[in-house]
Structures are given as C-alpha cells and as structure tokens.
Amino acid sequence: MIVAITPTGGRPEAFALCxxxxxxxxxxxxxxxxxxxxxxxxNCTMGQMVIRPEPRWSKGxxxxxxxxxxxxxxxxxxxxxxxxxxxWYHDMY
Numbered sequence: 001m002i003v004a005i006t007p008t009g010g011r012p013e014a015f016a017l018c019x020x021x022x023x024x025x026x027x028x029x030x031x032x033x034x035x036x037x038x039x040x041x042x043n044c045t046m047g048q049m050v051i052r053p054e055p056r057w058s059k060g061x062x063x064x065x066x067x068x069x070x071x072x073x074x075x076x077x078x079x080x081x082x083x084x085x086x087x088w089y090h091d092m093y
Contacts, residue, residue: 002031003029005067006083007067007085008042015044022046025093
C-alpha cells in the first residue's frame, strides 16, 4: 500500500495546487492522509483522510505532532511518501 502524507493549514491556494499535482499522477497513493491544524479548514476534494488535531495551530511548529498523528493511521507494511503542499511535482513523480 502506498500512503501519502500532507501536513497543511492556512494555505488554500497552495493546497489547491497540491491536489492538482496529485490528480495528474500516473500512479496515485492508495491512501492520502492530510493533517490540517488551522482555521478555517482546508478544502480537501479528493477523498483524503483528513485529521483535524486539537488544539489548532496558533504559534510555533506543530509539524512533529501532526506527522505523528498521520503515522498512527498508516497501515502496517505501507510505503510512505511526503506530499508537500508547497512543492511542484512532475506527473510521474
């Protein structure tokens, strides 16, 4: 199983591009986990598993917490990729 993990929040334009880059992939993940700890919630339109941790982000770095929450939901023996919300991806990434 291939699992993509994207920590995100507060960047709707970047995440919309992120989804566009995922949509055009020739091989898509079996599961896409998005961890969004900001308000307002990120609009996820591709059936992702969305995790909305509490407390919501206010200041500081929450990436470690958010990644640990995502890894808790990764099935055993999965291959994990990080799919950043602010990177460009070739369609055969």
